[in-house]
Amino acid sequence: MSLPQGRDFQPRWPLTSGHIQTMLSSSGVRRKMLPRRAYHVLENAEEVMVDGGEGIRLSGSFTAQKVQPASRGLAVLFHGWEGSVDSTYVLQTGSRLLEDGWDVFRLNFRDHGESHGLNEALFHSCRLDEVVHALGDIARRWPARVMALAGFSLGGNFALRVGMQAPAQGIPLHYALAVCPIIDPSEGLFSLEESAPWFYRAYFMNKWRRSLRAKQKAFPEVQYFELQELKQDLRGLTEALVLRHTDFGSLEAYLEGYSVAGRALANMQIPATILTARDDPVIPVDAFEKLELPANIELDIATYGGHCGFIRGWDMTSYCDNYIAARFNAIAEEHACIA
Template sequence: MLGFGGRPALAEARLVPAQRATVEALAGADPVSPEDYLPPRWLRNAHLQSILSSSDLRRRRGLRRLQALGAVSTEHIFDGGAGVRLQGWHTVIPGMEVRGLALLLHGWEGSAESSYMRMTAASLLEAGYEVVRLNFRDHGNTHHLNEDIFHSCLLPEVLHAAIDVAEKFPQRPLVAAGYSLGGNFALRLALRAPEIGLPLKHVAAVCPVLDPHAALMGMERGLPLYHWYFQRKWRHSLELKRELFPERHVYDDETLSLSVRELTRWMVENETDFGTLENYLEGYSVAGARLANMTVPANILMAQDDPVIPFADFANWQLPATARLEVARWGGHCGFIENAHCDGFGERWVTDRLTRG
């Protein structure tokens, strides 16, 4: 059991001051609105927002918030089914009055320690929720847990792990939130939850990958920085996988130097049963009417200036009555930074939506 900053666990049950203030504020305030997100002019650049969203400055800010709360995190290995193991971190403020349990899902090549995961965890803890930050396969320091590599259609193992989370921490209302690819997973989790018996009450998705075809094209045609960033991180992940399982993964450095599109194509043809890149991308799309049968309430936050997920894709999105799309004018990709301290509207919005039920 690890405390952020080495703070000891508290023996007596109590309502921590930060939790009390947040709960009282939520109870008496109107819901936060994307229309209220008005960053200072110097923060209205989409690329700056997107870069700051995953910066070390913001990651440290998230860590300091957790340390200030006296949050304690415990590692768990959750059952993904068929022998799959997924790491997660259960975080709680010792002695807090627990209102529920929140499952947080990160974006592609992010992790449980990504800035938005830490910041959202801190906000939810203040609101009285225990938090599980789940690492997808091959994210964080988990490449050794499973032999096969990660891809975005591995929803079954995330569903199975979510059930394990609910069983390990029973008698708590379960909610979930995700960012980018994690938002995509959260929505697919909500779609499938009733049929698999997952007691999921509500989900929130921030800048979710809607149409993977368009997202890939947007990465290629946008600022080269984004393609370079994801290509570099994915290549490093695959290098680690090769070092750990050299007999299973025999791809060469030339393969790893391919563009994101061509490396994805190689992965699909050599590591999956989808056959073609197009079939694979369709496999995790939530565009069009794919969420029409979703009954779990869902809130979705999108920024008009998102440079990674094309906002135009959302215009014709067919959502069920249980889902609501909310749009901010600014925010970039999973940014929504509000000030020089790198506090974010995104984590406030997620907390507000999930805790209001």
């Protein structure tokens, strides 16, 4: 079977600009221009709570397919940092998978979406155990012949780390796909501060500060931060919260805690794909080129696409949808033949 490749994505100008791709990917303009089918995953969606272990609750949304007698499998989607189950790219991908007969589960990480009041402790990117536990709960409650996982940006980083742990935890995850994942967090943080245009920092910082204020409002008896700390830059605020709310002891140790750089993915047991773009202005391509990957992990570096964009044209649909669906379908067909 011939699968779509990153090199096949050849948009017309001005969508050859990584900055335009990135800015459009989560823009309100794109949300308004997308065709109605991009929102089908919202129809008859069931809002649920899943078990993150040790009393932790994570929110999510399950939508059952209705296009064929039996589901192809369960597709689980992870959003990016300060995204949610309702992020445009998550809705569009989920809707595309529904069309192909997949049941779809969209998971909110802690303190994302409207979930700030569910757990007292703050979200941080090393809270992997609760996401793994939640995936196990999802697998038990919505059993499927095949389960495949896709994540975007920070969600792609989580997807790769979850894929590493799932077999040992007895979770029947068959495949993981990461779109523009964070590889080396220290390098990514440097990139946003030192080389990326200022408006990316402003965008992420505004969303993060708004999220932190929502957390403080949900738990007014807990002091999560000093007001002065909110005025710091990305590095300063991250370090302040790491030292205040984690046991890592330093910003460097925290960033290393969720790195998948170098040989970190060498022991991945399930098949996986990493898709990124050479013109991604948020995650430097150098980190991908330095990866030392086993044969079961496909690294696909497209020329164009920006950060989680891959927008094909002025209908604002994404090449990622067909890319992800094709690989999920191939995994489902492979396991159908085995069965």
